[in-house]
Amino acid sequence: MTHTDPQLHGVDPRVAGGRLTVDLDALAANYRFLAEQSTPAEAGAVVKADAYGLGTGPVVEALVAEGCRKFFVALPEEGLAVRASAPEADIYVFNGLFSPEAAAFYREGRLLPVLNSQSDLSIWEAHGWDDEDAPRPCALHVETGMNRLGLTPERAKIVAQENALTGALTPRLIISHLACADTPDHPMNRQQLESFQALGALFPDAESSLANSAGIFLGGEFLCDVTRPGVALYGSNPMNGTVNPMQSVASVHARIAQLRHVPAGATVSYGATPVGRDTLIAVTAVGYADGYHRSGSGAGVPLRTAQPVGSHGYIEGRRVPVLGRVTMDLTLFDVTDLGLDTLQVGDFIELMGSNLPMDELASACGTISYELLTSLGHRFERHYVRSGDHI
Template sequence: MSGWLPFAPDASHAGADPRLAGARLTIDLSALAENYRLLVRQAAPAKVAGVVKADAYGLGIEPVARALWRAGCRTFFVALPEEGIALRAVLRDAEIFVLNGLFGPEAAPAYAAHRLMPVLGSQSDLSCWEAFGWDGDRPRPCAIHVDTGMNRLGLTADEAFAFAEENALTGALSPRLLMSHMACADDPRHPLNRQQLESFQAVKRAFGQTDSSLSNSAATFLGPAFAFDMVRPGIALYGGAPVNGRENPMLPVVTAEARIVQVRHARPGETVSYGAHAKLDRDTVIAIASAGYADGYHRAGSQAGVPLRGVVKQSACGVTHGRRVPVLGRITMDLTMFDVTDLGTAVAPGDWIELFGTNIAIDDAAAAAGTISYELLTSLGRRYHRTYVGGE
């Protein structure tokens, strides 16, 4: 199949030797592909691109991109030109957009050499790409980013109107896509959603038949008015809940587990971990797991001696032997303690405990640390052994 190469995991993706690893990730490429197909059905007839920036949200750009290609994805978004170059080496025929703009005139040749489409969001971006010259006998292709309320990247509406009028006369650039980004789509009732939609519709009229894209994961579920020609889901592909307060329709893609390296017994009145904030009120069996905040298992999930204590509903928990068990004391750099007292003598060194995945939703694990699934995924350290399953 054109543009597809067989996938063989390498050391950069596999991580530690599984016999020596303190933690492991199981990444289900079949679930990833099914999530893509669900989004295709949701967004139809709009095209669905795959956002694979930040090493595919921490899961590995190479295996993730190949799995999405096999599922039918042909357009991808990355944040940085280096990410685009890495993706081009994996997928020869993919359409690749670079979200963070054009990194100056010295970077322009690399975009052209690797057939990367810059998303131009400033006057300097426009001037630089225009000055770089034509692609053969054609003006340089690009995407145009207009800000509709995010105040992050993008031309203002007035700048976008002025560019559209001038470019209609000069033909200096060939916009392939007009895009903007939603700020509050995970809250369907937020008034900014409608404001951004109306602002984008107005700018779109100035760009004629140019394809357009407004929706991220959350906005894909706001209805057909937000779909335009292309949607750009990210977190939903990887199993995160796209919309707050609704049942998550996406399948879990990644399961994170830590190895239990010791089981110890402690008496009432003793304390656990740094700061001695966790004081025991019963005879307690403690499982010490070989993962901590150096592995992206956030210290804030401890709720012990941190400002989040009492703000989020409960501390983080794990699952072992089919039971949920709470984090006990502060999460440390390399180790986390769990209260496994209610499991009796079932837990032993060498067992594994799930941090999030098929039993603990990634959004729940993130909420326990006062953060979001995006941050939890992209914080995953390199000490995990990664196993890719499915996707064939």
């Protein structure tokens, strides 16, 4: 089936400059694989930032169908969006409580805050909602070396002692976050695990969660009770220096707006990049306003001095290089070797997908796949594909 809700499809396909296709079968397969790798732990799913840019509703529906019952977001508004597609799930909100007024959002969606500080603890104790059989359900984040969010070890010990007496809060989950899990032999991994195990033991009635996408592949004790796969669900390789075990989920295509010949010695785009031969250019209607990063330009950006090769497109079985600088709404590709008779205005060039993995594009742009996915703009025509449908 293909989703038909026009709000999911973005711009009308007759006028869209680009197309984003999300393969929900591949997403489901990735979840099943990560759940298997997580055994005996339960696999949740991180769907913050609009499911990493791919659309909360369709992504969450597909994951619920695969049996996912724990979701993680950054902000309560994201949690409310998840709740619409997962009425029975546990939904945890990472970034805590900013004010007493924020508690109303959690109550509305029966969201579970991740408490990161004494302020969070005080607000939730005073303003949180009660479960049928337990007061103020929540998660606690303990700091083990990331130094981003989380209760210090000293504060966590005090909280454990005080809450054992008062029972004011019901911690359902104790979490921390690995800083270097994508590098398996990094000593930080073992240090964090040992610190987390000691702090988790202070809350014997709560489940524990430490492993992100990369942490799942550390296996063993790192799996704890619940894993939190994120970027791997969407097709990115979670581990450095290994073959990617994940299926490609997102593909991005740009529409050709114009085909033009330029002679050798002419210049193209901002900064006047010279071309060394008679060149056929495909001008496509996607640029950095759509999340196709300027840093992936073929020339004229600082990254090209450190990494000479820029981004590529893929069309008619060939890779074609970006020519000159990516601009806000347009990107140029050198399609000379394909010939004018092969292409026409309205054709699509793949920017990212099964032929151009997102991790490769990220490397060409000097960034990571997380940033690519979450940068995808709202000017794309969107397709959600399942069960053999092809666009």
